[in-house]
Amino acid sequence: MKSRKDPGNDEITADLLKAGGEPVIKWLHEIFSDVWKQEEMVGEWNLAILIKLFKKGDKQLCDNYRGTSLLSVTSKLFSRIILNRIQLLVNRQLLEAQSGFRSNRSTIDRIFILKLCMEKRREFNKPLFMCFIDITKAYDSVNRELLWKICRQYGISEKLVNLLKMLHTNSKAKVKVNGEFSDSFEINNGVMQGGIPSPILFNILFDFIIRKVIEEADVTGVQFSYGRNDFFHGTKEKYLNFDILTLLYADDVVAMCETSDDLEIFIETFEKITQEYGLSMNVKKTCIMTLKQLKVDQNNNIIHNHEVDQPYFDINIRNQKVETVNFFTYLGCGVSRDQKPDEGNQHKCLRIIIGVNLGDRMSNDKILEITGQPPIETIIHRNRLRWFGHANRMMNSDNEPSVVKKITFSYFPEEKRPGNNGIRKRWEDKVKEDIEHCQIKNWRKDSLNRDHWRELINKNVQNRPVHQNIKEIIYEYKRRAVNGINYDLAASHGVTKIKVTEVLVKNTNNHYVCPGCGIQFKPQGITNHVKACVNAQVWCKSNKIK
Incomplete structure (x- = not known):
């Protein structure tokens, strides 16, 4: 448990338990043993304190706040014991598309896959239709009885299911605002925001729902290929196909299809299945994006400034139309349909920190010299190669290459790149330049050893002390x-x-x-x-x- 965190209703902090030493450990062991055997909740464990966290938008609207539960630290410790017994079992069964609250996975995985899919489709001027789906109050909408049934289907023992049910039985909460508390009230639905097992429990339910959606929709995702014998250098004869239909991070969903009809079917099926299992699509925050595609002439050459007419999406969910957008912020990262790079001054942050503006006529080289920072280009080289090495090492639970690794080295063996497509550099072109810049001779072997790989890519990134004057x-x-x-x-x-x-x-x-x-x-x-x-x-x- 992390230190210096707010306690629950019993006001016992993690710092207090850590300072108690061996006597507190024995005391906790006795309590946990009794709860484990009798499957009865300790009195203070079922009462949560709800605090509000502002998200964005108008502060006068309640929907722009997220409620988080402050639970008893001792109950969270007991929940961690249960979680440790189910996490490995569940992670082996979850879809690989799910990265939320799983070890060795992050938001960067999903962002990278999405952007590289768009880049590779744009390179060959192929269509791509995407839908960014949001769920309304996902954690609060979980049907508990349905959740326990699904937990049993995923192989969780009856004992552990009973203990999880115990943690959610007769749960109550009171709201804390400006240091004052409301009267307590019962919570009969959902899992606690801030509860230790809540993310993995939601993943179980959502994984079950997504599998139902994929099975009933029966649509194909975006098709890619990678080398069969030589993973890094595929040929036109020896390759394996894979497709990407969904990208998941907890309740954030991205659906990707090669045709507009398939995407419409997926969205309608998703709405139908989620309604059946108690969840609801947030239509206001759900939107569609199509990748910019240009027309070609008879010789398969790009005709610039002439965009292919995209199909008109007229999808209505509960009498609300799903919006089509040109830009979307996915997991905190901007995604544009034309894939224009983010504009910004590479030294703007340093100028703000030291209080220098452009009118002061201080060159970028001088700023780097007095602040002791390496050039931004060098940092980008290092960070890109660090991620490239990480992607090359990524394997799934079956010891097979992960989707991140597959998409990194993917290609279209039977497609011909259209002519006159411009000179925009691909991500793999930049990686090749970075490898040459760092003078790495055998990246296949070197990148498999993380420590050795970091030594190689950090050679040119050295911080100097700030100038004393x-x-x-x-x-x-x-x-x-x-x-x-x-x-x-x-x-x-x-x-x-x-x-x-x-x-x-x-x-x-x-x-x-x-x-x-x-x-x-x-x-x-x-x-x-x-x-x-x-x-x-x-x-x-x-x-x-x-």
Whole structure:
């Protein structure tokens, strides 16, 4: 258990239990043994404290808040014991598409697969239809009786199912707002947000539902191939096919199909099956995206600026239309249908940190020198190769290559790349350049050893200490920049007088200091003040300032 976390209703913290040592361990063992044998809940364990966490949007709307349960730390310890006994069994049975709350999996896996699918389909100018599906209050909508039946189908013993039922029987909660508590109320449905076994229990239910959807929809996902004999270099004769229909992270779903008809069938089937099992699609947050596809001429050459007419989606769920979008934020990462790269200044963050703007005329090289940071290009090389090595090592529970590894080295053996498709670099092209940049000779062998691989890719990324005179250097650049601006203004406009805010430099509090009396002012205040300050007027006249 993590330290410095809020306790439950019994006010026993994890720090207190850790500090108790051997006596507390024996005391907990006695309690847990009794609960395990008798299958009866300790009184304080079934009461949760609900606190609100703001997500985004209008703070006046309750739907923009997520409720999280503060549970008894001792009950969470007992729940962890149960979870340790079912997690390995369940993970072996879950779909590989599910990455939520599973070891050695993360949101990056799903984002990488999605973006690489889009890149490879765009390279060959092939269609791709996607639907980003959101579930309304997923954890709160779980039907408990149905969940226990499904748990038994997944091989969880009756004893462990009874203990899980015990943790959810007669569960109550009270809301905490501004330090005050509401009256307690019963919770008869769902699993607790913040409960230790809740994520894996939801994964079990959702895995069962998704399997039903896939079976009934009977549609094909996006088809790819990888080498049969040589995994890294496939040929037109020796390859194996695989398809990707869904990407799952807990209750976040992405459905991908090669035809619009298949996607419509999947969405309608998903809505039907989820309704049958107690879940509900959030139509307002569900949206469709189609990959940008260009027209080709008779010679299979791309006709730029002429997009293929995409089919019109008219999907209505409970009298609400599913929206079609050009951009979507998936698991915190922006996804665009035309795959335009994110725009931004690579040194913007460093400039903000040290308080330097473009007007101060400090070069990017100088910023890197005084801050001791390596160039951003070098960091990108390192991070891309680090992920590439991780993808090459990824295997599933059956010791077979994972979907991440398959999509990394996938290709279309029977397709011909259209001509005149531009010179946009692929991810694999950038990886090849990174390998050459780091002078790695045998990446197949080296990437299998994680420690050795990290040594190779970290050679060129060395942080240096921050320059000891960084404040003086920044101040000098600002002073020179101000003097240069003053000179340019006077020369270009024939102005003999300039403004006081164009000469004075802001201090660390973002204020101007009067040169006459030393009082701090905001920009508007300093302009008015120098008109009345006698000493400041003398200084302004000598510097030809208005």
